[in-house]
Amino acid sequence: MAKPISLEKILFSQGFGTRRYCSDLVYADLVKVNGVLAQDPEERIPTDGLMLNVEGRDWEYHEKAYIVFNKPANYECSHKTTHHPSVYSLLPSPFVERGLQCVGRLDYDTTGLLLISDDGQFIHKMTTPKKNIGKVYEITTPDPITQAQMDHLLNGVVLDDDPRPCHATACEQLSENTLAMTIVEGRYHQVKRMMAAVGNHVAKLHRIKIGAYAMPQDLAQGQWRWLYPDDLKNLSQSEEQK
Ligand code: URA
Numbered sequence: 612m613a614k615p616i617s618l619e620k621i622l623f624s625q626g627f628g629t630r631r632y633c634s635d636l637v638y639a640d641l642v643k644v645n646g647v648l649a650q651d652p653e654e655r656i657p658t659d660g661l662m663l664n665v666e667g668r669d670w671e672y673h674e675k676a677y678i679v680f681n682k683p684a685n686y687e688c689s690h691k692t693t694h695h696p697s698v699y700s701l702l703p704s705p706f707v708e709r710g711l712q713c714v715g716r717l718d719y720d721t722t723g724l725l726l727i728s729d730d731g732q733f734i735h736k737m738t739t740p741k742k743n744i745g746k747v748y749e750i751t752t753p754d755p756i757t758q759a760q761m762d763h764l765l766n767g768v769v770l771d772d773d774p775r776p777c778h779a780t781a782c783e784q785l786s787e788n789t790l791a792m793t794i795v796e797g798r799y800h801q802v803k804r805m806m807a808a809v810g811n812h813v814a815k816l817h818r819i820k821i822g823a824y825a826m827p828q829d830l831a832q833g834q835w836r837w838l839y840p841d842d843l844k845n846l847s848q849s850e851e852q853k
Contacts (some may be wrong), residue, residue: 613674615655618644620674622652626705627665641666660792667725668703676711677838678702681830682725688716695719699835704729715746715797723749724826727835735820736847738797742821743849745780745793747820748802752811755787760809761809764792768808773798777805780850791819795850823848 616624622633634652636642642649643664644656663670682688686698690707699707706727714726715738728734736742759785767776781793794801803813819826824845829851830836838846 613658615657618654619652626709677728678835679834680725680835683832684720687719688713691738740796743795744822745850749817750790751815752788753814756790763809770804773795822846
């Protein structure tokens with residue numbers, strides 16, 4: 612059982628604003644704790660299974676935030692964007708306040724499974740090639756995919772900025788022009804550059820799986836949801852464990 616924490620600190624930790632602002636939210640009768648209107652920002656509250664309601668919005672308490680987001684095209688995975696709006700503009704504002712970061716960026720035109728968290732260790736674990744966690748991309752190509760191209764991807768291709776070849780750990784042809792490819796690294800534009808290196812191109816790129824965690828079928832584009840311990844276990848499954 613986690614140690615009880617003052618309500619003001621809890622609200623602050625969840626990204627509802629400064630300590631002072633969080634305290635004022637309570638005094639303004641805008642916070643409910645497990646369905647009951649809160650009176651005192653200093654009250655110590657147990658956090659296990661805690662459900663808040665802040666300014667009319669239900670909010671599950673999570674000490675660390677781990678969320679899955681179904682990224683639409685034409686959004687950048689950055690807080691300071693250049694040409695397109697930010698994926699963070701599609702998330703509730705407390706996530707931005709508490710400093711959530713994308714776990715490895717997807718290009719603005721790539722869609723699909725994106726993890727977002729404020730747990731630095733988790734972000735590192737999911738992105739380092741050392742943990743061997745596969746990321747599966749569904750690739751649509753303008754030209755038919757050949758066996759020779761898949762063999763080349765599996766045997767390794769050298770990209771222009773690094774002499775070390777990068778390999779697909781799995782390639783499954785889904786149709787003449789679609790391929791599911793697994794990689795464990797996250798180099799800049801890696802999939803697009805790998806496909807160009809074997810003489811094809813990427814017309815559409817969609818991430819469908821990380822580790823043993825597949826994008827939930829019922830999560831619409833632009834929607835997010837919390838990840839729970841079982842999801843995190845599936846996400847951490849390395850290529851060897853499969
Ligand atoms: N590889 C790419 O080329 N783009 C992405 O968005 C992700 C992987």
